[in-house]
Amino acid sequence: MASSTTYTDASIGCGSGCGPIQALINWTKDGFASTNVAYATTYPGDTNTVTWLGAVNGTDTSPPAVTMTSPTNGSTIGGTVTVTATSTDNFDSIGQGVQGVKFYYDSLSNQIGSEITATSAPSTYSTTWDVSALSGAHTIFAVSRDLAGNTTTSASISVTVQNSTTSTPPTSLAATVKNGSVSLTWGAPSSNGGSAITDYFIEYKDSSVSSWSTFSHTASTSTSATISSLVNSSYDFRVSAINALGTSSPSSVLSASVGSGGGGGGGSVPPVSTSIIPSTFVGLQYGNSAFLTARLVTDNDTFYLIQNGQKQGVTSPGILYTYGFNFNQAVPVTTADLALPDGPLLLPGNGSLVKSKEDLTVYFVSNQTRYAFTSATVFHALGFSFSSVLIVTDSELQALPRAANLSDGISVHLPGTDINVSGTIYYIAIDNQRHPYISLGVYNSWHRKNDFSMNDFSMVVKANAADLSLPVGEAVTAREMQ
Numbered sequence: 001m002a003s004s005t006t007y008t009d010a011s012i013g014c015g016s017g018c019g020p021i022q023a024l025i026n027w028t029k030d031g032f033a034s035t036n037v038a039y040a041t042t043y044p045g046d047t048n049t050v051t052w053l054g055a056v057n058g059t060d061t062s063p064p065a066v067t068m069t070s071p072t073n074g075s076t077i078g079g080t081v082t083v084t085a086t087s088t089d090n091f092d093s094i095g096q097g098v099q100g101v102k103f104y105y106d107s108l109s110n111q112i113g114s115e116i117t118a119t120s121a122p123s124t125y126s127t128t129w130d131v132s133a134l135s136g137a138h139t140i141f142a143v144s145r146d147l148a149g150n151t152t153t154s155a156s157i158s159v160t161v162q163n164s165t166t167s168t169p170p171t172s173l174a175a176t177v178k179n180g181s182v183s184l185t186w187g188a189p190s191s192n193g194g195s196a197i198t199d200y201f202i203e204y205k206d207s208s209v210s211s212w213s214t215f216s217h218t219a220s221t222s223t224s225a226t227i228s229s230l231v232n233s234s235y236d237f238r239v240s241a242i243n244a245l246g247t248s249s250p251s252s253v254l255s256a257s258v259g260s261g262g263g264g265g266g267g268s269v270p271p272v273s274t275s276i277i278p279s280t281f282v283g284l285q286y287g288n289s290a291f292l293t294a295r296l297v298t299d300n301d302t303f304y305l306i307q308n309g310q311k312q313g314v315t316s317p318g319i320l321y322t323y324g325f326n327f328n329q330a331v332p333v334t335t336a337d338l339a340l341p342d343g344p345l346l347l348p349g350n351g352s353l354v355k356s357k358e359d360l361t362v363y364f365v366s367n368q369t370r371y372a373f374t375s376a377t378v379f380h381a382l383g384f385s386f387s388s389v390l391i392v393t394d395s396e397l398q399a400l401p402r403a404a405n406l407s408d409g410i411s412v413h414l415p416g417t418d419i420n421v422s423g424t425i426y427y428i429a430i431d432n433q434r435h436p437y438i439s440l441g442v443y444n445s446w447h448r449k450n451d452f453s454m455n456d457f458s459m460v461v462k463a464n465a466a467d468l469s470l471p472v473g474e475a476v477t478a479r480e481m482q
Contacts, residue, residue: 061148061150062089062090062150063089063144063146063150063151063152064087064088064089064097064098064144064145064146064150064151064152065087065088065089065144065152066085066086066087066101066142066143066144066152066153066154067085067086067087067142067154067155068083068084068085068140068141068142068154068155068156068157069084069085069086069124070082070083070084070126071083071140071157071159072157073157073158073159074157074158074159075159075160076159076160076161076162077131077159077160077161077162078131078132078161078162078163078245079130079131079132079163080128080129080130080131080132081128081129081131082126082127082128082129083103083112083126083127083128083129083140084124084125084126085101085103085124085125085126085142085144085154086123086124086125087101087123087125087142087144087152088123089144089146091146091147092123097118097146097147098118098144098145098146099117099118099145099146099147100115100116100117100118100144100145101115101116101125101142101143101144101145102114102115102116102142102143103116103127103129103140103141103142104140104141104142104143105129105138105139105140105141106138106139108143112127112129112140113127113128113129114127125142125144131161131163132163134161134163135161135162135163136160136161137158137159137160137161138158138159138160138161139156139157139158139159140156140157140159141153141154141155141156141157142154162194162195163194165193165194165245166193166241166243166245166246166247166248166249167189167191167192167193167195167197167241167243167248168189168190168191168193168241168248168249169189169239169240169241169248169249169250169251169252170186170187170188170189170200170223170239170240170241170248170251171186171187171188171189171190171251172185172186172187173185173186173237173238173239173251173252173254174186174254175237175254175256177256177257177258179386180228180230180231180258180376180385180386180387181226181227181228181230181258181376182204182226182227182230182235182237182256182258183224183225183226184202184224184225184226184227184237184239184254185223185224186200186223186224186239186251187223188223188241189241189248192241192243193243193245193248195243195244195245196243196244197221197241197242197243198219198221198242198243198244199219199220199221199241199242200220200221200222200223200225200239200240200241200242201214201239201240201241201242201247201250202214202215202217202225202227202237202238202239203215203237203238203239203240203250204227204235204236204237204238204360205235205236205357205360206233206234206235206236206357206360206391207233207234207235207236207255208233208234208357209357209358211358212238213359213360215227228375228376230258230360230386231258231355231362231386231387231389231390231391232258232386232387232389233257233258233391234255234256234257234258235255235256235257235258236253236254236255237253237254237255237256238250238251238252238253238254239251258386294306294307294323294325294479294480295307295331295337296320296325296327296329296330296331297311297330297331297332297333297334297337298327298330298331298332298333299332299333299337299338303320303327303330304333304337305320305323305325305346306337306340308343309340309341310340310341310342310343311337311338311340311341311342311343312342312343312344312345312346313342313345313346314345314346315345315346315392315393315395315396316391316392316393316396318348318354318390318391318392318393319346319347319348319349319392319393319396320346321352321390321448322348322349322351322352322354322365322390322392323346323349324349324445324446324447324448324479325448326448345396346396347368347396347399347400348363348365348370348390348392348396348397348400349365350365350366350367350368350415350416351365351366351416351417351418351427351459352364352365352390352416352459353365353384353388353389353390353459354370354389354390354391354392354397355389355390355391355392355397356391356392356393356394356397356398357391357394358394359394359397359398362379362386362389363397363400363402364384364406364414364416364417365400365416366414366415366416366417367414367415367416367430368400368401369400369401369402369403370397370400370401370402370403371402371403371404371405371406371414372402372405372406373405373406374405374406374407377409378406378407378408378409380409381408381409381410382406382409382413382461383461383462383464384459384461385458387458388458388459409464410464410465410466411466412428412432412464412466412467412469412470413428413461413463413464413466413467414428415428415429415430415432416428417459417461418459418460418461419434419460419461419462419463419467420460420461420462420463421434421463421467421468424436424437425437425443425457425460426463426472427446427476428467428470429473431473432470433470433471433472433473433474434463434467434470434471434472434473435472435473435474435475435476436472436475436476437475437476438475438476441478442475442476442477442478443476445478445479445480446476446478446479447459
């Protein structure tokens, strides 16, 4: 029989005035004998073409194909997972193929969700499955049906349900303090939550602030770590455990105080020698130029450093100390002082070691640029001491551009460093020359007294071989307080 034929309204039982209607007829095509095969919309008196649409009513005996695609066979699952299968049928293209797919686990008694019905003949069918109440080994399979009622059951996939959680916190956090570093040890969690511990998340902060810093390290299951480059202060520490499900709650907070520790610099320095002093002088460069005169004033507990014809606000003791001043050197502000233009807030001065409570990295400031150290070993090799690190305000610290990290202890010291060469103290300037201090008075004019009103040589470091190659420049002249 041809694939289409012509019928009139009378042949499909439509009387005058009826319609539109759908005609259901008997037809045999391509070996399929069926009823209710074709659909035609008609109006009275119209001539309509009826076209083969496919076999129905059970005479289609070809079942659909169905395959499980997710989860992966043999995988471990937990929580809520997506279950997916693909299914196709020989009559999908005309809408009489796959009509729906159902998912089951273990048996037909355990259906997963509702049947996923076909729309526009999709080939992929998915639903979600909450396995939080299950555990152990299970199988998952899918059943697909087509319009003729044929069904196919997919091959099963096997999964293991493991509803793990994050672990309990690490236990017994302890600390050993030595030379500007804190060595931490702790116990493994009492429960790993059903998933192996893969790493620990270590945090620390200055006890006076609320924000935590993260100790960077290679992932490890070791229950110890050493945090270096800490300045004299009180610190808080905590540790969390990490497994495949996430990070645990932190351990109890442990506090430890870091006191003055080793490292070069500091201590007494022999009196300066005048045997090689040239006849000309230079001033130390704290900012972008050398200021040979300065005035520290106070206005109702607001402090300004006046130099180069402008007044600059002081945001913290640490900032002021980097310029070699103490607050007890301040004098009352005058009308003339207040009339001076306001300059930018003071940034950390050159030749200082600084950090902030928010940024615990220790930096050396040179030519108004901050340099971090790659390790405590490099820090100590350059002759510095963690007890010399000053705490400054973070916004001023971050305003300094950051240069490449200092990675070795044998290179020439950066400009701004005071070095000791056989008892003579030199200042390394931005001209890459070493400039001698001609007397203790000149040295003290550029450096603050320590807490015991003694000469402070804490930032003087022993010259290395590279420093000795620098030419000797003009002598440093004294700074005058106005």
